[in-house]
Amino acid sequence: MSSDPWGRVDEQGTVYVRTADGERVVGSWQAGSPEEALAYFERKYQGIAVEIGLLEKRVRTTDLAAKDAQAALEHLRAQVVEAHAVGDLDALAKRLDALGADIETRREERKAARAKAQDETRAAKDKLVAEAEQLAESTQWREAGDRLRALVDTWKALPRLDRKSDDELWHRFSHARSVFSKHRKAHFATLDAERDHARAAKEKLVAEAEALSGSTEWGDTAAKYRDLMTRWKAAGRAQRDIEDELWARFRGAQDVFFQARSAVFSERDAEQVENQKLKEVLAAEAETLLPIGDLKAAKAALRDISERWEAIGHVPRDARPKLDARLGTVERAIREAEDAEWQRSNPEAKARAAGMAGLLQAKADKLNADLEKARAAGNASRVAKLEGELAGLQTLLDQAQKSLEEFSG
Structure with a gap:
């Protein structure tokens, strides 16, 4: 008969393993000593121990699901209980018990992490809803509209809560967007x-101006044209293309009248020379507005x-x-x-630049x-891959931030 601390072989070749509950038969051996x-049976024990070690490593170093880990644990526990192996099976059972406790701890940690993630998602969506409801009353139509679209994208990127x-x-988020849309439509309908x-x-003013264009009542008609100009300025603006067309007709009618008056008064050179002197003074006055500093004041002065x-x-x-060229130079300036001021303050372009810079920065933060x-984790291949992606993204981010800075210049 042969034996070691964890098992023995009797004279008939029956192999036993020793446990805390006593001996039990694990097999027989007739083919050798x-x-x-x-x-042989110790190697089978080592095989089970290796499997337990692998599961311990997976549970403690990977994101193995608790359900899968528990199933693997139960499978190994059955192997230990029924093992046809010689070794310290009680020690393996204790390792499995400890591993079971680890699995349960991981399960609770993940449950807590999911609860925390839900709380964070709820807080994030509450914040989005609050901002959307605030924007619903905004009259900054382009800026607020762009921001609401960005909020929708942010919402879609968030996980779902319970239904x-x-x-x-x-519902609150969608209602806020609907309110804003309704207000915007009403505003533009009014506009x-x-x-x-x-x-x-x-x-109507153009019709009156064209009707007066053939008049030879020079003084009265000139006064009427001045009155028409005052009413024109008070009438507000039509759509741009219509406004330009009507203005061309309005000015054209005035030109017809004043050119006719000029032809009649062509002999009054002295008066025209005096007019020239007056306009030269006005041209010089207009030229003092250059270069343009206070745009609003310059426009008022030029008007x-x-x-x-x-x-x-x-x-x-x-x-x-x-x-005309001298005055035209000031008008063009x-x-x-105005065009430069509009480009510097264009809210839609600025919002797009800010949105792009923000998206790229968020992606860069995630890559970092x-x-x-x-x-x-010592994952060299992933490090190299991420460093390459981050380098390419940084170039785009630098360009986006440079574009955004131009709006603050």
């Missing part, structure tokens, strides 16, 4: 109505100059192009300053976090 029999909570929050009213009023310019009347024909995890 008792030592070979014990070595009741998620539906309640979504369209105002523009239609302005169009109708200016069409006043233009009104006085129109009121002066005609100048000698050969002097007119130069004078103001238009260019993933990179730190990969470095901590």
Whole structure:
């Protein structure tokens, strides 16, 4: 008979294992020596121990699901209980008991993590809803509309809550968007109505101006044209293309009248020379506005100059192009300053630039976090991959931030 601390082989070749509950038969051996029999069954024990070690490592170092880990544990526990092996089976059972406790701990940790994630998601969605409800009353139509669209994208990226909570929050979120949309439609409907009213009023003014264009009552008709100009300015603006067309007809009618008056008064050179002197003074006054500093003040000053310019009347024909060119230079400078101001303050372009910079920054932050995890895990191939992605993304982020900074210049 042969034996070791955990088992023995009797004279008939029966192999026993020793446990805390006593001996039990694990097999028989007739093909060789008792030592070979014990070595064989000890190897089977080592095989079970290796499997337990692998499961311990997976549970403690990977994200193995608790359900799968528990199933593997029960399978190994059955192997230990029924094992046809020689070794310290009680020690293996204790290891499995300890591993079971670890699995339960991991299960509770993950349950707590899921609860925390749900709480964070709920807080994030509450915040989105609150912002959407605030934006619902905004009159910054482009900026608020862009922000609401960005909030929708953020919402879609968040996990779902339980159905009741998620539906309640979504209802509030959707209602806020609907309120904003309704207000915006009403605003633009009102704006369209105002523009239609302005169009109708200016069409009437154009008709009056064209009817006066053939008049030879020079003084009275000139006064009427000045009155028409005052009413034109008070009528508001129609749609841009219609406004430009009506203005061309309105100015054209005035030009017809004033050109006719000029032809009649062509002999009054002295008056026209005096007009020239007055317009030269106005041109010089207008040129003092250059370069444009205070745009609002410059526009107001130019409007006043233009009104006085129109009121002066005609100048000698050969002097007119130069004078008009001088005033035109100032007008162009103001238009260019207006265009530049609009480009600097364009809320839609600024919001797009800010949104793109924010999205790229968020992606860069996530890549940095993933990179730190990969470095901590010693995953060299993933580190290299993430570093390459981050380098490419950084170029795009730098460009986006540069574009955004241009709006603050």
